[in-house]
Amino acid sequence: MVTNTTEPWALSCGPYSITKDGLNPWFFTAPAVLLSFYCLSFAWSSIFSYNFPVFGVKSLWEPIIVSNLRFFRSAETVLHEGYLACRDGIFQFRRVGTTMLVLPPKYVDDIRRLPNHIASPTVAHVHNLMGSSTNMDIILHNDLHFRTIQRKLTPNLNILIQPMQDELNFVIEHRLTKSEDEWVTIKPYHMVADVVARVSARIFLGKPICRNPEWLEVSTQFTENVFMSLVFLRFFPMWTHGLLNWLMPSSYKGSACLRNAKKLLVPEVIRRREMNTQGINEPGESQPNFLSWMMEIATPQERDPATLAHLEVVMSLASNTSQINSVQVLYDLLAYPEYLEPIRKEIRSVVNEVGPCMSWGKLAFSKLRKLDSFMRESQRFNPPTLLSMHRVFLEETVLPDGMVLPKGAHTAMALSAIQNDPEVTPEPEIFDGLRYYKLRQREGEANLHQFSSTQNRILNFGHGANACPGRFFASLEIKVILVRLLMDYEFKLKYGSERPENLRAHEFIYPNPDAEILMRWRPASERLEI
Numbered sequence: 001m002v003t004n005t006t007e008p009w010a011l012s013c014g015p016y017s018i019t020k021d022g023l024n025p026w027f028f029t030a031p032a033v034l035l036s037f038y039c040l041s042f043a044w045s046s047i048f049s050y051n052f053p054v055f056g057v058k059s060l061w062e063p064i065i066v067s068n069l070r071f072f073r074s075a076e077t078v079l080h081e082g083y084l085a086c087r088d089g090i091f092q093f094r095r096v097g098t099t100m101l102v103l104p105p106k107y108v109d110d111i112r113r114l115p116n117h118i119a120s121p122t123v124a125h126v127h128n129l130m131g132s133s134t135n136m137d138i139i140l141h142n143d144l145h146f147r148t149i150q151r152k153l154t155p156n157l158n159i160l161i162q163p164m165q166d167e168l169n170f171v172i173e174h175r176l177t178k179s180e181d182e183w184v185t186i187k188p189y190h191m192v193a194d195v196v197a198r199v200s201a202r203i204f205l206g207k208p209i210c211r212n213p214e215w216l217e218v219s220t221q222f223t224e225n226v227f228m229s230l231v232f233l234r235f236f237p238m239w240t241h242g243l244l245n246w247l248m249p250s251s252y253k254g255s256a257c258l259r260n261a262k263k264l265l266v267p268e269v270i271r272r273r274e275m276n277t278q279g280i281n282e283p284g285e286s287q288p289n290f291l292s293w294m295m296e297i298a299t300p301q302e303r304d305p306a307t308l309a310h311l312e313v314v315m316s317l318a319s320n321t322s323q324i325n326s327v328q329v330l331y332d333l334l335a336y337p338e339y340l341e342p343i344r345k346e347i348r349s350v351v352n353e354v355g356p357c358m359s360w361g362k363l364a365f366s367k368l369r370k371l372d373s374f375m376r377e378s379q380r381f382n383p384p385t386l387l388s389m390h391r392v393f394l395e396e397t398v399l400p401d402g403m404v405l406p407k408g409a410h411t412a413m414a415l416s417a418i419q420n421d422p423e424v425t426p427e428p429e430i431f432d433g434l435r436y437y438k439l440r441q442r443e444g445e446a447n448l449h450q451f452s453s454t455q456n457r458i459l460n461f462g463h464g465a466n467a468c469p470g471r472f473f474a475s476l477e478i479k480v481i482l483v484r485l486l487m488d489y490e491f492k493l494k495y496g497s498e499r500p501e502n503l504r505a506h507e508f509i510y511p512n513p514d515a516e517i518l519m520r521w522r523p524a525s526e527r528l529e530i
């Protein structure tokens with residue numbers, strides 16, 4: 001082919017090159033391919049769309065990739081607009097390969113009563129987390145972790161406080177600043193990630209393996225890579241995911257984390273089993289931990305050590321939300337410093353009543369009502385996700401009011417839009433750190449409005465039998481950590497800076513991981529007596 005280099009507009013190569021012999025065939029092919037994709041995506045979304053109002057699209061002719069991008073950037077706006085316009089009605093938004101139905105809160109009780117074989121939360125979590133590409137599909141075949149949380153972790157919270165505190169002492173001793181005079185710059189997201197990962201590992205694995213640097217790396221990196229993969233994959237149709245898995249660094253890094261976890265934990269499970277058979281108890285393991293509990297209640301089909309290792313990794317992902325919540329509380333305390341002293345005073349009053357914090361049990365932590373209220377208000381402003389109560393309908397279902405939900409529908413509740421409805425939360429635009437503390441003063445409501453309690457309009461942890469089983473542990477762990485951090489350290493924003501802005505991707509909200517603040521050790525007289 002000879003190119004006309006004398007003409008300024010002549011390009012010597014590339015899809016749109018115009019040659020002396022005529023137009024390059026790509027000149028027609030590329031737009032034709034694009035047009036076909038557009039028509040296919042339009043046809044796909046029209047055929048598989050439901051007959052409910054659509055939000056997050058500007059016109060019906062808009063390619064789905066554009067609406068997908070809009071939801072990626074402005075999920076909060078899309079969901080709030082849909083909720084305000086429909087109130088008691090269902091609306092939908094579109095993602096490549098999925099149409100999501102957002103149900104109004106009047107259906108919360110109907111949905112929570114549906115059995116899992118009809119409206120499956122697990123299939124929905126796997127679908128939402130792109131489970132087959134992110135190694136999260138194990139929960140489709142195994143709920144041992146769920147049962148272990150319910151049967152062992154939650155009922156034993158009281159005896160877990162001491163090991164959590166012990167691990168926290170270790171972190172404070174070895175990892176956090178001892179500078180009383182000078183402020184040091186820290187990235188709270190990373191500092192808190194380290195603290196939560198270590199305290200969680202102590203409970204999930206026990207000592208000494210909880211301090212293994214490889215595990216600590218796996219437990220933080222796996223989650224990060226899962227989220228990177230799913231945020232990316234949501235832009236592409238399902239049928240491309242197999243190929244993209246080969247190309248995405250986050251995909252093979254996530255799988256490498258899982259392999260490393262198995263290398264580390266499979267021999268540990270075998271070792272513990274052998275010790276058990278011989279009736280030997282190691283001192284470090286005399287304290288209960290999640291891995292040993294899973295081994296204890298596993299059915300014969302669930303005993304495979306690699307499966308137990310995989311479920312430990314799933315647990316580290318689940319508890320990542322505790323890290324996110326703790327950082328958000330810290331950022332909100334910097335933004336609303338007037339709440340810090342009342343919270344510290346409350347902690348001191350529990351010390352006066354109960355004794356040094358190392359002796360505190362669950363009851364002592366439950367006395368921290370101001371801290372609990374602040375945590376809940378912080379979560380209202382910064383929920384880790386805008387959607388909860390995900391379900392995939394495995395059968396066509398007729399709700400009590402006659403509404404038909406088709407087989408295959410993926411439904412969810414817009415938790416933030418619902419909670420911020422003035423009928424649910426008066427003056428929702430005001431951050432009132434003691435909002436729930438005040439509500440708990442009302443007669444008969446002392447045990448309501450807690451961080452870990454769900455209500456049919458407060459869905460941060462879902463609601464009903466399928467609500468987050470780890471929420472009681474999360475609430476306690478966050479308090480154990482915050483009590484020490486707030487009493488032993490001072491934090492302040494860097495000169496001239498404001499509360500670090502959250503990052504948003506689809507329905508997920510993260511505290512800014514790169515934000516920097518200042519931290520210093522408080523004088524010994526003000527630190528917590530342990």
Ligand code: HEM
Nearest residue numbers: 139318319321322325388389390460461462466468470474
């Ligand atoms: C503040 C922290 C946390 C938040 C906001 C949170 C939130 C949630 C939500 C919204 C769900 C889905 C429930 C639904 O929508 O119906 C869920 C499920 C779940 N959460 Fe949490 N969670 C947190 C901490 C934890 C922790 C620390 C654990 C583990 C100890 C955990 C374990 C789980 C498990 C196992 C599921 C069910 C997943 C499945 O179906 O297998 N969560 N969580």
